[in-house]
Amino acid sequence: MKETVVVVCPGRGTYNPPELGYLSRHNGGADWLGRFDAMRASAGKAALTALDGAAKFTPAHLRGDNAAPLIHACAWLDFLKLDRERFEVVAVTGNSMGWYTALACAGAVSGEHGFAIVDGMGLNSQKHAAGGQAVLVLAGEDWTVDPALVATVEAAMARHGVLPSIRLGGMLVVAGAEAALDALANDLPPLSRPPMRLAGHGPFHTPLMQASSDAARAQFPREWFGQPQIPLIDGRGKVWRRFESRADELWEYTFGHQILQPYDFTAAMTVAMREFAPDRVVLLGPGETLGGAIGQVLVSLKWLDISSRNMFTAVQGEDPLLISMGRPSQRGIVIP
Structure with missing residues (x-):
């Protein structure tokens, strides 16, 4: 078989x-x-x-x-x-x-x-309109994700007009204007890794x-x-x-x-x-x-x-x- x-x-x-x-x-x-x-x-x-x-x-x-x-x-x-x-x-x-x-x-x-x-x-x-993508690692070392952390990150995204782009297991790819991504990076709670900007990527999977x-x-x-x-x-x-x-x-x-x-x-x-x-x-x-x-x-x-x-x-x-x-x-x- x-x-x-x-x-x-x-x-x-x-x-x-x-x-x-x-x-x-x-x-x-x-x-x-x-x-x-x-x-x-x-x-x-x-x-x-x-x-x-x-x-x-x-x-x-x-x-x-x-x-x-x-x-x-x-x-x-x-x-x-x-x-x-x-x-x-x-x-x-x-x-x-x-x-x-x-x-x-x-x-x-x-x-x-x-x-x-x-x-x-x-x-x-x-x-596309001006903008790019960044990867946020939400999972901990054991690969589990705290729902409270997700809620905090989503609230920060809303404050700066940053949009979800790709939901990727324990990671979230976000997209928006470069200035918005910079502002978000300075307003995030502690993550297991710093946000990583994706070189050469546009604001994919957004309006x-x-x-x-x-x-x-x-x-x-x-x-x-x-x-x-x-x-x-x-x-x-x-x-x-x-x-x-x-x-x-x-x-x-x-x-x-x-x-x-x-x-x-x-x-x-x-x-x-x-x-x-x-x-x-x-x-x-x-x-x-x-x-x-x-x-x-x-x-x-x-x-x-x-x-x-x-x-x-x-x-x-x-x-x-x-x-x-x-x-x-x-x-x-x-x-x-």
């Missing part, structure tokens, strides 16, 4: 200096990589193989027009390598930009159209991204979208299933709500675990920074009686529940 897995697609911030060369190490010469480079070349953009094969990591790798397609290509090609003889993918979800990759993995859009969306949104995401949403609606045809072949969990926790999902509504969500409203990755993972009860969770590469957030969700759910960071670490050391394909020691578990 096959093991069941929920697949998670990573978002921005997962291709960093340690990931330079990820594509060539794991997918050099892949047919899809050649197609993606051809699509980039036709638009006058740098080839992914050239970016990935650079002698050193530079700020150019962090720009949305380069980072988004690099991350997508790594994740999509990892997805295609999963051993389908041993593992049944019962659902797909993603974090933030990873939603576009999830669309392709679930078969709601084609491989070519999935890349075109990611590549285009890498540029569109740079069209400040209206220009990006408008550009996406004008650029990407509704006809590219179809019914997912694998259940697809969005940034609200809604499950899009085959035969009961409308393609036009999926298009509307993708370029409307998904861009302009908070992305609740915590809700997506909660639904993934409770609705599909997978044997394992597979996090596609590159990187593994999303692994902590997934672990924090599992702790909050007390999944398999995992109620702390130490318990999660112990499970991972024995027989990993979460398999990060960006981690060499775990990658081989799911690749034939």
Whole structure:
């Protein structure tokens, strides 16, 4: 009998200096990589193989027009390598930009159209009102979250007009004008780590991204979208299933709500675990920074009686529940 897995697609911030060369190490010469480079070349953009094969990591790798397609290509090609003889993918979800990759993995859009969306949104995401993002770590060392702390942080956000952007396990990504983020940082209660500003990120998943949403609606045809072949969990926790999902509504969500409203990755993972009860969770590469957030969700759910960071670490050391394909020691578990 096959093991069941929920697949998670990573978002921005997962291709960093340690990931330079990820594509060539794991997918050099892949047919899809050649197609993606051809699509980039036709638009006058740098080839992914050239970016990935650079002698050193530079700020150019962090720009949305380069980072988004690099991350997508790594994740999509990892997805295609999963051993389908041993593992049944019962659902797909993603974090933030990873939603576009999830669309392709679930078969709601084609491989070519999935890349075109990611590549285009890498540029569109740079069209927004002034502002940025910061990460607030709300979880303690044991990965549990104090509701009173959350309430205090939310009150401070309201005072300064800072908006929730991504709910990410024991972390909260917030967005707003730069001055508002600065003011919030000086008005927060003590956190386990200082707020971290995300370089090169706009005020994603807020109404400040209206220009990006408008550009996406004008650029990407509704006809590219179809019914997912694998259940697809969005940034609200809604499950899009085959035969009961409308393609036009999926298009509307993708370029409307998904861009302009908070992305609740915590809700997506909660639904993934409770609705599909997978044997394992597979996090596609590159990187593994999303692994902590997934672990924090599992702790909050007390999944398999995992109620702390130490318990999660112990499970991972024995027989990993979460398999990060960006981690060499775990990658081989799911690749034939």
